[in-house]
Amino acid sequence: MSVDSGDAPVIESARRKRTRDRLIDAAYEVFAEYGIATATVEQIAERAGFTRGAFYSNFESKEELFFALADRENQVRFDRLEAGLTEYLPENGRISTDQISSIVRDFLGLQPDNRSWCLMQSEFQMLALRDPEVGKTYIAGEERAMTMLGDRLDELVAMVGLRFTMNSRELSTVLGAIYSDGIARVMLAGSTNPGPDTVDAVSDTIARIVQAFTEPV
């Protein structure tokens, strides 16, 4: 099972690229809806407006397609998070729980594809847990994201004259866990109740934890 996407650096035609992208888009939807294992090649091809013929002349297998998709979306998410954090950096000289809360809320709520992404991430993790080869790739991605997040948080907090009382890397992991878990619980609760499983509640929790492990420098 090949994990790294670009084995041969073939220069693909514009047409080929378009087709591949449409297939990846379709796969994103179909995987989210049915799961990787249950989704069929035919469903994916059909959703993209093709037949299986197109699929097999563009991808070796469903798995290869999945890794291409994961690669792409991981990068998108990574960039978005990094850009978002950078944007928030030069706010003002103070940082309050409310501010943190609203930053997090932005990220939790305003991503239209949170649902699909959350499902894909879970699928990815499950593959990783079952296949050591996939595991390596998965870990590498997590590593990169957590390091970036930790560094950004350090910068951000330093700019307002504070510092963390917990290793920023460890803190990032904690926040990541609460974030993922929170998204899932919000999704599960549905939009039908104002209980404890809302975007606001999750954001506040995260903010409080950040607060609890921050002190004046």
Add this chain to the structure above:
Amino acid sequence: MSVDSGDAPVIESARRKRTRDRLIDAAYEVFAEYGIATATVEQIAERAGFTRGAFYSNFESKEELFFALADRENQVRFDRLEAGLTEYLPENGRISTDQISSIVRDFLGLQPDNRSWCLMQSEFQMLALRDPEVGKTYIAGEERAMTMLGDRLDELVAMVGLRFTMNSRELSTVLGAIYSDGIARVMLAGSTNPGPDTVDAVSDTIARIVQAFTEPV
């Protein structure tokens, strides 16, 4: 898709019960290894030492078997956690980060079936996220567990003259998230390194968070 297990309160023969249990045990292994979607009825039956004939005369479908399994294991885990927490209650008049850490470590490390359980739990959550009916059942289980955990923690902390500065229910959710995420990361890291993804590291993190949200009454 029926979720609640006992529609008809049929008194099943001892033989039938034994067969069902063997099938459930087998399913636990096979599901953990291949995932619910990929696992076949034949694999499960074979692992249990039966043919598919036995399977179909005991279960309607793979899904029904899964819910029977989830029910059973959920209960086991719930009881184990409750018993464990109760046991730790009357320690001594003080509670330190180290103590909390070691309690958590017990739970994180000493469960031989952590791996399978973690995988099953993820599968369950994925089903829940995709099927509202399953979602209700899943939420109910989580609700119950978190409430119990919150209550126990309150008791425990009160006995040593402390209290939480965060709603114990919310705290339980946070700890649950970190716990699950931690198990997964430990599993992914494998037993081959002394990095930050070890049982000890996760236990310490949890302990620190508990500590951070605790104060003298």
Add this chain to the structure above:
DNA sequence: TGTATTCGATACATTGGTGTATCGCAATTT
């Protein structure tokens, strides 16, 4: 514009898993 090549559609053979219907053995009942 004509030619070459790439790529997607169609058709086909094959496989693996499903669910059911039937049979016979073993456990339970009297």
Add this chain to the structure above:
DNA sequence: AAATTGCGATACACCAATGTATCGAATACA
């Protein structure tokens, strides 16, 4: 012990999905 019922094995028909081989059309190139 004989009779009956419950339950697991066997066999079969069926279907859904796969992967490949071939063909024709669209695109790139001269």
